[in-house]
Amino acid sequence: MSILRYQGLSRETAGEITRRELLFFNIYRCLEAGVYVSLFLTPLGGGSIRITHLLLGQSASLLYLAAALILLLLTGQLLRHLTGTIVFSLGIDIVAAVAVLFSLAGYGLVPMMLMLNIGIAALLMPRHAHAFAIAAALGVATPYVYGLFGGAHEPVSGFVVLAMSGAYLVIATLLRHLGGHVRAAEDLAERRGADLLNLEQINDLIIQRMRTGVMLVDRANYILRINESAWHLIGNPSPGEHELGVVAPELSRRLYHWRHNSRAEQTGVALAADMPEVIPRFTRLTPDDDSNVLIFLEDTSLVSQRAEELTLSSLGRLSASIAHEIRNPLAAIRYSAQLLAESPDLSADDTRLVEIINNHCTRANDVVENILQLSRRERSRPETIDLNAWVLNFVEEYKQSNDLGQDELRAVTSNRRLEAVVDPQHLQQVAWNLVQNALRYGRQPNQPARVAVVARIAADKGPPLMEVIDRGPGIPPKVAAQIFEPFYTTHEYGTGLGLYLAKQMSEASQATLEYVPIAGGGACFRITLQAVQATLSNPRISA
Known part of the structure; x- marks a missing residue:
C-alpha cells in the first residue's frame, strides 16, 4: 500500500476545476451569441430595440455564434493553452459587443452582458483581471467616442459609459479577490482531505503490520x-x-x-x-x-520471546561482569599449575591431576573470552569483498596458523568474480569458529576430517553463499534445533557460545547463518550474504 502525499491542489484536481470553469465560460458565450442573433434575425428584439445597421449586426452576431460554438467544442484541447485561450476568446467577446453596439441605437443590455464575461475571465486569470476590465471599458467607450467626433452612431450619455467602465473595474477587482479566496479555500480543503487520506492510510498500514x-x-x-x-x-x-x-x-x-x-x-x-x-x-x-x-x-x-530476550540481555551483562572477576584468579590458578607441572618430583598421578587442572582452566578461559567477546561486540562495518578471493585467503591463512596433520581443509570457489557486502572482521571470526568446529567434530571415527569452505551463488541467481561443509556423522535433528542457543553444547569441553556468537555476528552484518543437513552424512553451515553483483559459474577446486 503506497502512502499518498499532496502539496496544494493535485494536478488532476486543478485541471478538472479549470476545465469545468472554462466549459461554463464557453457555454455562456454561446448563450450570449444566441441573444445577439435573436436581436437581428428574429422579431424578438424588433419592438423594444432600434437597429441602425442591420447587416453589420447580423454578420457580427452570426460570426460570434460560430466562434462561440468552436470554442465550446475545443474546450478540452484549449486547456493546454489556457492563458492564450482566455485572452483570445475575451477579445472576440469585446469585438462582438462593440460591433453589436455600433448596430444598435443606444447601448441596451449589451454592456451588462459583457460584464459577466469580464467576471469569469477575472476568476480564471486573476493576474490579468484589470487588463481585461480596461480593454472592455475601451471597447464599450468606442461607439460613444465615435459619436462625439461626428460619426453616424446615435450619441449616448457619457455618464453611462463612465458608469459601465467603472463597473467593469469594480467587478474585475471583486472577482479577482473572490477567486483568490475561493481557490485558497479549495486548496485548503484539498490539503485537509489529502491529510485525512494520508492519515487513514498510515493508520491502516500500521494496524495491518502490527504483530498484535x-x-x-x-x-x-x-x-x-x-x-x-x-x-x-x-x-x-x-x-x-x-x-x-x-x-x-x-x-x-x-x-x-x-x-x-x-x-x-x-x-x-x-x-x-x-x-x-x-x-x-x-x-x-x-x-x-x-x-x-x-x-x-x-x-x-x-510475550515469552520478549521476556527471554530481556533475560538474555540481563544475563549477558551479568556474565560479562562475572567474567571480568574470574579472569584474574583463573590466570593465577593456571600459572601455578604450569609451575607445578615443571617440578621433577611429581608422580604420574599428580601429573595427571595437573593436566586436568590445565585443561579445565583452558576451557574456563574460553568461556570467559566468548562472554567478553559477546558483550563488547563492535558495530558491523560492511564493505564489498570478492568472496572467492576472501575464501582462498582465509583457507591459506588458517593452514599457516594451525597444524592440520592428516586433516584436510580446502577452498571451493567460482571461476568468476563473486561480490558480497559483509564486515570482513565478523566474517573472519564466524568462518574461523565454523572451521574449528568442523575439524573437531565433523569426522568419522578414526578418520581424518575433510572440510571444505565453499563460495558460490544460490540457485536462480540468488544471493552469494559461503558454506563450511564436513563429511562427518552430521547432527541429529533434535540437537540441530538447539545448536544456536546460548550455552547449549553436547561436548564435555564445549562452551555452548561459539555458534550462538557466530549467528549474532552474521545477523549484525545482515547475513543469515543456518545449519543444512547433507544427504549421505555430513554437516553444512551456510552463511547467506548480501549481494552486490554475482554470476553463476562452475566451481573450481584449490588444494
Whole structure:
C-alpha cells in the first residue's frame, strides 16, 4: 500500500476545476451569441430595440455564434493553452459587443452582458483581471467616442459609459479577490482531505503490520475490520465470513462475558488449531458506548520471546561482569599449575591431576573470552569483498596458523568474480569458529576430517553463499534445533557460545547463518550474504 502525499491542489484536481470553469465560460458565450442573433434575425428584439445597421449586426452576431460554438467544442484541447485561450476568446467577446453596439441605437443590455464575461475571465486569470476590465471599458467607450467626433452612431450619455467602465473595474477587482479566496479555500480543503487520506492510510498500514492482532466488532458480533495478525491467529477464515461466533466461538463467548460483566478472562486460549495461545483484551471506542468494540489478541509466544530476550540481555551483562572477576584468579590458578607441572618430583598421578587442572582452566578461559567477546561486540562495518578471493585467503591463512596433520581443509570457489557486502572482521571470526568446529567434530571415527569452505551463488541467481561443509556423522535433528542457543553444547569441553556468537555476528552484518543437513552424512553451515553483483559459474577446486 503506497502512502499518498499532496502539496496544494493535485494536478488532476486543478485541471478538472479549470476545465469545468472554462466549459461554463464557453457555454455562456454561446448563450450570449444566441441573444445577439435573436436581436437581428428574429422579431424578438424588433419592438423594444432600434437597429441602425442591420447587416453589420447580423454578420457580427452570426460570426460570434460560430466562434462561440468552436470554442465550446475545443474546450478540452484549449486547456493546454489556457492563458492564450482566455485572452483570445475575451477579445472576440469585446469585438462582438462593440460591433453589436455600433448596430444598435443606444447601448441596451449589451454592456451588462459583457460584464459577466469580464467576471469569469477575472476568476480564471486573476493576474490579468484589470487588463481585461480596461480593454472592455475601451471597447464599450468606442461607439460613444465615435459619436462625439461626428460619426453616424446615435450619441449616448457619457455618464453611462463612465458608469459601465467603472463597473467593469469594480467587478474585475471583486472577482479577482473572490477567486483568490475561493481557490485558497479549495486548496485548503484539498490539503485537509489529502491529510485525512494520508492519515487513514498510515493508520491502516500500521494496524495491518502490527504483530498484535486487532479486530473491530459491532454490537451484533459482526467483524468490521481485522488486521493480518488477527486473521492468522483465528485460523485464516474465509474472507467472506464476518460472524465472530462462527470464526472464533471462544472469542465470541469471552466478548459476551466482558460485555455483561465488564471483566475479561486473563487466561491464554488457542483460537484455532496449530495456532499459538493468545490473551484477548477488549476496549470500547467510546467510554459510554459498547456498540463497537476493539479486540486486541496478544500472542503469548511473543510475550515469552520478549521476556527471554530481556533475560538474555540481563544475563549477558551479568556474565560479562562475572567474567571480568574470574579472569584474574583463573590466570593465577593456571600459572601455578604450569609451575607445578615443571617440578621433577611429581608422580604420574599428580601429573595427571595437573593436566586436568590445565585443561579445565583452558576451557574456563574460553568461556570467559566468548562472554567478553559477546558483550563488547563492535558495530558491523560492511564493505564489498570478492568472496572467492576472501575464501582462498582465509583457507591459506588458517593452514599457516594451525597444524592440520592428516586433516584436510580446502577452498571451493567460482571461476568468476563473486561480490558480497559483509564486515570482513565478523566474517573472519564466524568462518574461523565454523572451521574449528568442523575439524573437531565433523569426522568419522578414526578418520581424518575433510572440510571444505565453499563460495558460490544460490540457485536462480540468488544471493552469494559461503558454506563450511564436513563429511562427518552430521547432527541429529533434535540437537540441530538447539545448536544456536546460548550455552547449549553436547561436548564435555564445549562452551555452548561459539555458534550462538557466530549467528549474532552474521545477523549484525545482515547475513543469515543456518545449519543444512547433507544427504549421505555430513554437516553444512551456510552463511547467506548480501549481494552486490554475482554470476553463476562452475566451481573450481584449490588444494
